Amino acid sequence: MPSLPAHARVVIIGGGIVGCSVAYHLARRGCTDVLLLERQRLTCGTTWHAAGLLGQLRATHNLTRLAQYTTELYAGLERETGQATGFRQCGSIAVAASEARLEELERGAAMARGFGLEAQILSPAAAQERWPLLSTEGLLGAVFLPKDGQTNPVDTTQALARGARAAGVRIMENLAVTGIRTASGRVTGVVTVEGEVSADAVVNCAGMWAREVGGWVDVTVPLHAAEHFYIVTQPIAGLSSGLPVLRDADACSYFKEDTGKLLVGWFEPRAKPWAERGIPEGFAFEQLPADLAHIEPLFAAAMRRVPALESAGVQVFFNGPESFTPDDRYLLGETPELRGLYVAAGFNSIGIQSAGGAGRVLADWIIDGHPPFDLWDVDIRRCVPFQRNKRYLRDRTVESLGLLYAMHWPFRQPESARGVRRSTLHDRLASAGACFGEVAGFERPNWFAAPGMPPRYEYSYGRQNWFGQSAAEHQAVREQVGLFDQSSFAKFVLKGRDAARVLGRLSANEVDVPIGRIVYTQWLNERGGIEADLTLTREAEDAYLIVTSCATQTRDFAWLCRGIPADARAVAVDVSSAYAVLGLMGPRSRELLGTLTDTDLSTAAFPFATSRLIDLGYARVRASRITYVGELGYELYIPTEFAQSVYDAIIEAGQPLRLRLAGYHALNSLRLEKAYRHWGHDIGDEDTPIEAGLGFAVAWNKPVSFIGREALSRQREQGARRRLVALALEGTDRLLYHNEPIWRDGELVGRITSGMFGHTVGAALGLGYLESPAVPVSDEWIAAGRYEVEVGTQRIPARVSLRAFYDPGAERVRV
Numbered sequence: 001m002p003s004l005p006a007h008a009r010v011v012i013i014g015g016g017i018v019g020c021s022v023a024y025h026l027a028r029r030g031c032t033d034v035l036l037l038e039r040q041r042l043t044c045g046t047t048w049h050a051a052g053l054l055g056q057l058r059a060t061h062n063l064t065r066l067a068q069y070t071t072e073l074y075a076g077l078e079r080e081t082g083q084a085t086g087f088r089q090c091g092s093i094a095v096a097a098s099e100a101r102l103e104e105l106e107r108g109a110a111m112a113r114g115f116g117l118e119a120q121i122l123s124p125a126a127a128q129e130r131w132p133l134l135s136t137e138g139l140l141g142a143v144f145l146p147k148d149g150q151t152n153p154v155d156t157t158q159a160l161a162r163g164a165r166a167a168g169v170r171i172m173e174n175l176a177v178t179g180i181r182t183a184s185g186r187v188t189g190v191v192t193v194e195g196e197v198s199a200d201a202v203v204n205c206a207g208m209w210a211r212e213v214g215g216w217v218d219v220t221v222p223l224h225a226a227e228h229f230y231i232v233t234q235p236i237a238g239l240s241s242g243l244p245v246l247r248d249a250d251a252c253s254y255f256k257e258d259t260g261k262l263l264v265g266w267f268e269p270r271a272k273p274w275a276e277r278g279i280p281e282g283f284a285f286e287q288l289p290a291d292l293a294h295i296e297p298l299f300a301a302a303m304r305r306v307p308a309l310e311s312a313g314v315q316v317f318f319n320g321p322e323s324f325t326p327d328d329r330y331l332l333g334e335t336p337e338l339r340g341l342y343v344a345a346g347f348n349s350i351g352i353q354s355a356g357g358a359g360r361v362l363a364d365w366i367i368d369g370h371p372p373f374d375l376w377d378v379d380i381r382r383c384v385p386f387q388r389n390k391r392y393l394r395d396r397t398v399e400s401l402g403l404l405y406a407m408h409w410p411f412r413q414p415e416s417a418r419g420v421r422r423s424t425l426h427d428r429l430a431s432a433g434a435c436f437g438e439v440a441g442f443e444r445p446n447w448f449a450a451p452g453m454p455p456r457y458e459y460s461y462g463r464q465n466w467f468g469q470s471a472a473e474h475q476a477v478r479e480q481v482g483l484f485d486q487s488s489f490a491k492f493v494l495k496g497r498d499a500a501r502v503l504g505r506l507s508a509n510e511v512d513v514p515i516g517r518i519v520y521t522q523w524l525n526e527r528g529g530i531e532a533d534l535t536l537t538r539e540a541e542d543a544y545l546i547v548t549s550c551a552t553q554t555r556d557f558a559w560l561c562r563g564i565p566a567d568a569r570a571v572a573v574d575v576s577s578a579y580a581v582l583g584l585m586g587p588r589s590r591e592l593l594g595t596l597t598d599t600d601l602s603t604a605a606f607p608f609a610t611s612r613l614i615d616l617g618y619a620r621v622r623a624s625r626i627t628y629v630g631e632l633g634y635e636l637y638i639p640t641e642f643a644q645s646v647y648d649a650i651i652e653a654g655q656p657l658r659l660r661l662a663g664y665h666a667l668n669s670l671r672l673e674k675a676y677r678h679w680g681h682d683i684g685d686e687d688t689p690i691e692a693g694l695g696f697a698v699a700w701n702k703p704v705s706f707i708g709r710e711a712l713s714r715q716r717e718q719g720a721r722r723r724l725v726a727l728a729l730e731g732t733d734r735l736l737y738h739n740e741p742i743w744r745d746g747e748l749v750g751r752i753t754s755g756m757f758g759h760t761v762g763a764a765l766g767l768g769y770l771e772s773p774a775v776p777v778s779d780e781w782i783a784a785g786r787y788e789v790e791v792g793t794q795r796i797p798a799r800v801s802l803r804a805f806y807d808p809g810a811e812r813v814r815v
């Protein structure tokens with residue numbers, strides 16, 4: 001056993017497949033001063049008992065790229081390291097036993113092709129040809145992904161470890177990390193039972209222990225362990241070898257052939273959280289008690305799909321723990337709380353198929369100081385501090401495991417652990433019929449039910465039960481006036497003598513504006529990519545109110561705090577909970593507001609993009625003339641305890657004007673007609689303002705240079721190779737959600753980044769990038785194309801425009 005070094009450039013905590021992959025990839029990037037510490041033996045946590053399925057199609061292009069990379073990596077690992085891995089590229093078949101599931105699979109297959117992943121739609125009979133023991137009873141179709149595979153998790157981990165060791169990485173087993181050292185907001189090393197190791201970076205790859213490890217230094221790593229079940233049969237006569245993995249999500253089951261036996265596993269709708277009071281000391285290579293009553297109904301469903309199971313003996317009943325996150329996406333990246341501390345954990349039963357890609361991009365992130373491409377879906381900065389709460393995690397885990405195989409309905413909301421964060425207007429909105437959706441624990445009205453209609457979703461891929469209600473809300477905002485509760489906005493104040501200088505460097509737009517002006521801006525990274533999309537209001541010479549979305553609260557606040565130089569006189573405070581926000585939007589909003597305030601609301605006195613404190617009812621509120629719906633309107637920032645009285649006053653005053661409450665679905669439909677971008681969907685850290693059509697918000701000539709300016713200037717000179725456009729489907733009832741492929745003259749040129757029906761335009765709308773590797777994407781090139789969007793098995797003609805379909809000249813917002 002080598003002795004513990006005093007220093008390593010990177011210390012990795014945990015020797016499961018993920019920790020070993022991070023070590024392997026750091027070494028591949030030439031960073032070999034790496035120490036991996038495992039409390040017991042490699043793979044002893046969750047990795048040793050994984051089923052080893054390797055799927056490649058994920059919900060987004062970048063996550064799919066990572067899973068594709070994993071498969072490619074594992075395919076060559078044995079050759080490279082000499083360690084057998086058990087890797088086989090056997091493909092996978094997913095079957096559909098309902099119309100809805102078939103649509104899900106077909107949409108998935110179109111998405112896969114858009115990602116460059118081969119996918120074939122099969123009839124039930126064709127699926128049976130590939131998988132002879134499959135019962136086709138009740139099946140409507142299937143999708144075959146030939147590049148999927150399977151591997152042996154233990155051997156694959158050992159191969160990664162061997163590759164890492166060969167390059168110089170030190171791996172020490174039976175050595176637990178017991179603490180993390182920090183100084184001035186940075187990680188400085190780890191404490192172990194045998195002494196301390198200083199480090200420039202520490203990576204928390206501690207699997208289901210990762211929450212606890214993060215907790216040592218107050219870092220939020222929201223995950224919880226759950227029991228996870230499979231069985232392995234005795235050899236089954238007639239089971240051919242080399243079969244694809246079979247998934248029947250309607251039966252919550254998957255089937256993997258291995259040496260003439262079947263491994264059958266489940267994702268049941270009600271899972272069993274495990275280790276609520278902590279993981280037992282010394283837990284390693286252990287199984288949990290078999291719970292036959294729990295798996296019996298699952299087993300019965302699996303037998304209906306593969307009747308040969310009825311007579312097959314069961315060799316192993318397996319139950320082992322795996323960690324799950326509140327949104328079923330893993331946790332990756334540098335923690336917002338502590339510089340130099342990275343996390344790769346919470347793999348939601350896809351850690352084997354994710355480890356290769358996750359290890360590679362995390363190694364890049366550590367070495368380069370930023371992710372190699374947009375990883376927002378799994379970025380740990382999407383988490384908020386309350387999500388460490390154990391009771392919340394336990395209750396959500398009951399549901400999240402099963403959601404992996406449940407229908408991935410558009411707009412699907414979790415049902416467990418709800419009602420955590422509520423606007424102060426929640427009860428009023430609920431009694432007005434609000435149906436709430438959740439973002440980062442925040443309950444937000446998505447739509448309002450008509451009297452007598454239950455405020456509950458009835459999901460489908462077509463027009464859901466709320467479509468008509470949301471259309472009426474939309475119409476009210478376009479024609480009269482609507483009221484949105486937008487209290488979930490994240491709000492920060494930056495105050496101090498240097499506030500303008502700090503924001504000037506962070507923001508692409510000019511922020512040194514007169515007091516009372518609102519600035520729409522992006523914060524860019526050095527590559528010109530959009531890290532944040534927000535509005536700043538100059539409240540005073542030395543104070544700004546910064547407003548961003550609820551989903552990016554942690555990320556944007558961390559970016560702001562890290563952007564304040566040590567010698568600057570500026571302090572950032574998160575004031576999100578201090579203000580409720582009401583969006584009063586529509587052509588009659590001024591008339592309505594005028595009945596509640598003496599302030600002169602005329603455009604001359606109170607123009608677009610300005611903000612001021614006004615009397616409203618008996619309160620003082622900040623009214624900002626800004627909009628995300630494309631109409632005259634005001635965002636009202638109301639100190640929280642005044643919000644109810646202000647709301648009541650607005651509702652009363654709104655009666656004669658037919659004021660209507662409106663929800664986030666209407667907001668989405670309104671903003672898509674205006675082609676307003678949404679960070680996280682349409683724009684992210686690998687999209688530049690030029691590509692995204694946001695060049696109007698870049699102040700090229702302002703006196704303070706801003707982060708990303710050089711990269712952006714280069715792109716301006718060379719011309720962008722991808723550009724965001726608005727799309728409208730023609731002659732169809734089909735709806736757009738995300739990732740539908742876009743075709744130009746029969747060639748794949750992009751994907752939909754967000755979609756919604758536009759009730760005024762009267763068509764399914766989307767935004768999406770058009771890419772051309774050959775020529776810069778000019779206005780002429782865009783106009784010359786004939787476009788189609790692929791929805792499931794259909795290619796639907798689409799209109800494409802660089803400008804918004806509704807009020808492209810933005811005349812209505814300035815009236």
Ligand SMILES: Cc1cc2nc3c(=O)[nH]c(=O)nc-3n(C[C@H](O)[C@H](O)[C@H](O)COP(=O)(O)OP(=O)(O)OC[C@H]3O[C@@H](n4cnc5c(N)ncnc54)[C@H](O)[C@@H]3O)c2cc1C
Pocket residue numbers: 013014015016017018019037038039040041042043044045046047048049050051052053054175176177178205206207208209213228229230265319320321322344345346347348349350351352353354
């Ligand atoms: C029944 C079952 C079936 C599965 N099937 C699949 C599948 O088919 N495909 C797939 O992709 N995934 C599957 N998974 C999921 C997969 O097994 C996990 O996602 C993956 O193994 C997670 O790897 P990890 O490295 O994050 O965690 P782990 O393997 O748990 O590794 C974490 C390591 O950290 C160590 N550690 C913890 N604390 C410390 C400390 N303080 N100091 C030092 N070391 C520490 C632990 O000992 C452990 O070895 C399955 C899981 C289960 C339970």
